[in-house]
Amino acid sequence: MRMSVTGVVMALTVTLSSAAVSASSPNPAVSTVKGAVPLTSVVPQPVSIRTANGVAFDLKQSDAIYATRNSSDAKDAANFLAGLLRVPTGYPLKVRDVPAGAKPRGIVLSLGGKNAVTKKEGYRLDISRNTITIEADDRSGLFNGVATLRQLLPVKVERKQQMPGPWRVQGGTIDDAPRYAYRGAMIDVGRHFLPKPDVEKYIDTVARYKVNYVRLHLTDDQGWRIEIKSWPELTKVGAESGAGGEGGGFYTQEDYKEIVRYAQARGVTIIPEINGPDHTHAALASYPELTCDGKPIEPYLGYPKSDEGVLCLDNPTTYEFMDDVIGEVAALSPSPYFAVGGDETFGRTKEQLDTYFAKIAKTVEKHGKKPMGWMEAAGSLPAKDSLTEFWVPGINEDQIIASAKAGSKVIMAPAMYTYLDQKYTETYPEYPVGQTWAGPTSVEGSYDWDPEGQLEGLPASAVGGVESTIFTETVFGINQMENLAFPRLLSVAEVGWAKASSHDWKKFEPRLAAQGPRLREARVNYYLTPEIDWPLGS
Incomplete structure (x- = not known):
């Protein structure tokens, strides 16, 4: 009984x-x-x-x-x-x-x-x-x-x-509720242009997984992708090029505003990025007066960083140019942040970078925004209210930590986990696109990391979020971009949202698998990785 x-x-x-x-x-x-x-x-x-x-x-x-x-x-x-x-x-x-x-x-x-x-x-x-x-x-x-x-x-x-x-x-x-306030996705449209409908499709897909910032990498050595009315040659000359001689194009200011509105309607904020002081070949090819010697240079069609694509930091025209560009783009952008690049500044002294970024930060602040830069800019950008992005170990780490302790937030995007342009594997023939310098990166690899364990000495409270990035030197169009980004972007989204105690690949894998039929119905060209036990309809 x-x-x-x-x-x-x-x-x-x-x-x-x-x-x-x-x-x-x-x-x-x-x-x-x-x-x-x-x-x-x-x-x-x-x-x-x-x-x-x-x-x-x-x-x-x-x-x-x-x-x-x-x-x-x-x-x-x-x-x-x-x-x-x-x-x-x-x-x-x-x-x-x-x-x-x-x-x-x-x-x-x-x-x-x-x-x-x-x-x-x-x-x-x-x-x-x-x-x-x-x-x-x-x-x-x-x-x-x-x-x-x-x-x-x-x-x-x-x-x-x-x-x-x-x-x-x-x-x-x-x-x-989210673990981090910043959960981003970066799209490089500088190396190869991505038409507005494709950008909007990508935004719609990432918004499903609570990504709240999409950073548009609008300029690079290979191309300039945003109309600047006060500097019209940027799109007449600089937008015609692309890596390998393909992928030219640009957004009119009205195009860009439509992208911003489309994202806002899905709870996503667009952050514009204008590169400097390096990765600026397309701008210099458009306006020789931005170079130190005033001599014209040809558009750059290569894949790696251009040795010629460096702004002349002693040229007053450089700062007039950046003021005009930042002002026009900031006026179109409701984002609180404005990304100013700063990566791979090889050959610049600390004093040069401090001077350049101090001026650029004041320009960004003058136009009502807060500066965001890659990890090389840490310590040169003012710590208060700025964001710096960590992308690879061993660069400027002491400055990142010092800046973070002074108030800067660090966005974690370690290339070996979050750079979605890296191949899934080197062995499969379906991967003629993508790179391997930080990979290959499996789906499980894109999930199996902790943002607060990437940089020893960085306070956990300084980690402001995560970002999945996709550079397009070897990515041609939305189909290839989606195939590289999905499903790995979902891993990074989970890392940025879910609390650390829930992190478990064996529990994540079936939830990720359940997204396969949804991505298929949405016509997203995701990769059917054999790591996942995909259900019928995937």
């Missing part, structure tokens, strides 16, 4: 506890409702998951998407979600206003009020039979919640055509 009572109590306890899952628990990707995606399949790993057994929300044609009244941020997130859902469902899904805290039938995006979310960019996603509620205290939190909901809807939500229902979501609650 005692054993029977104990068994009943245990059964009731399990039923009533709603199958709670935390980041440190096993990852059984099981839904308790037929046709629903398990809450435990999300990438990046949420902080806390509680599945409600037997509960599901079914989206109906009569449903609406509700946004907190008088909140443009909530309405922006609601409009994005409605736009995502209308085509595959065929439902009208009108966007309506409600008071903060209201929970009518449908999907509710609630900003502020008495929400339980207090961490920046955090959100609570609550799914009941009648209502899906995303609560957050800031715009980013709402978009992060929408990104999670997008993964919990059926895979067919990614179709660009109407599909039959049901549109079911497993019941439960997810409480979530």
